[in-house]
Amino acid sequence: MVKRKYCDMISRSKPGPGDGGNTGSWRVMRPIINLEACIPVKTKKNSCFNCWLYCPDCVVSKTIPPTINFEYCKGCGICAEECPVGAISMVTEATPVTEEK
């Protein structure tokens, strides 16, 4: 009997974006970061990053400024909820995006 690899016996996932499929297609609301209010951008220090920490899909980068991978962001809004300075707002996908950098 050829020993089957575990990865073919069960489903499993590792931390990282995209392990639940192309979840960006689920998005109805899009998070927009107001960089003027964002703590790491304002202080130029690696601080806060609550959006990165709380994102269930690991799509927020731990960078200055933080960026969002919209291929996998499903628009859950947890980052907007967790941002201590209210720098992230959720706008409907029907709204034309002009301000995002």
Add this chain to the structure above:
Amino acid sequence: MHIIESGNVAAAIGVKLSRAQVIAAYPITPQTPLTEKLSEFVESGELEAEYIPVESEHSAMAVCIAASSAGARAFTATSANGLLYMVEQLNWAVGARLPVVMCVANRGIGAPWTVWNDQQDTISQRDVGWIQIYANDHQQIIDSVIKAFKLAQTVSVPVMVCYDGYLLSHTYMPFEQPEQKKVDAFLPAFAPKHFLDPENPGNFNTVTLPDIRPDVDGNMAPGYIEIRHNLQEDLRAALDTYVTIDNEFEKEFGRGGNPFIEEYRCDDAEFVAVCIGSLSYQLRDVVDIMRDDKVKIGVMGVQMYRPFPDQAIVGALAGKKCVIVFEKALSYGNQGALYADIKSALYSSEKKPRVHNYILGLGGREIKTQHLLDALAQSCTSPDTFGDSPRWIGLKL
């Protein structure tokens, strides 16, 4: 060393010799003395294991799933309604491919409430994907438990070791207790390649999508249907694996050679009685009586029910005049499950025997030798007069 003990204690000693590391169980008759014995072994330090008392059978299997996922050798035991209460977790354990071993002391299912023996509990779970081994006596109970741990971890599929409640669980019989040193050589420690590891974090048994998809590293990950297909393939391959394990066991301990079926006076038999469990030994007495009357009859006990050893069964039964299947379980609204499986296996063979089905012993109804004699006499003298519906033995309507 030979000792005289109950079937439940034989199972408990088998678990101890197999060095189970986590035991979680909820008491239910007639299994309770087994896990009571294990708790004594843990308390006295004879068995180095975590004994986790839980509030239900569902939790017992959940603990075994967690322990096995963490790389520990896990064991539980139950009966009847307790088994049914853990069904959701039974499915999880096999889908997660965890080598949990469980003993089931077979008991009828309520309602109406019964604590006595039949096999409806485990037979009703034949389709979940667990391997099912049935023991006919105490020696087979202790040997099967040890073999079950090895089989489970070799094929990454959980194994049920089943034995008749009371008839085996509570009766006393002499049996040989294998030496710990030999069991250690036969059954190496459980060393999974894939387990919960904080150094290498990941989620197991995550949601699958209907199609395959790339994982984080860009490798294609199987979908639900691939994972289920692979389980089926691995279960079929487990038949050969069990033969190998049985051979190794026989070399070490001198017992074995009949991993799937156990035949008695079948060589020249025209008629073969078939059943699962201790009834097959009771039927040996009946066969001896009928042989004295020059009836060419034998009996075959089925010891592995899932995966179904169809080749062994067809090899034993094709060309016989009539096969008489006795069952302590029923697929309600149809026939006995074993009867249907045996008929299905024989369908493609050229020399198809007649196959009869008897239902008996449900809820512990006593099975008398005269009942078995009468039923077999009828099947042997007029094999062509039976329909496809099961006949019932010992009914008092």
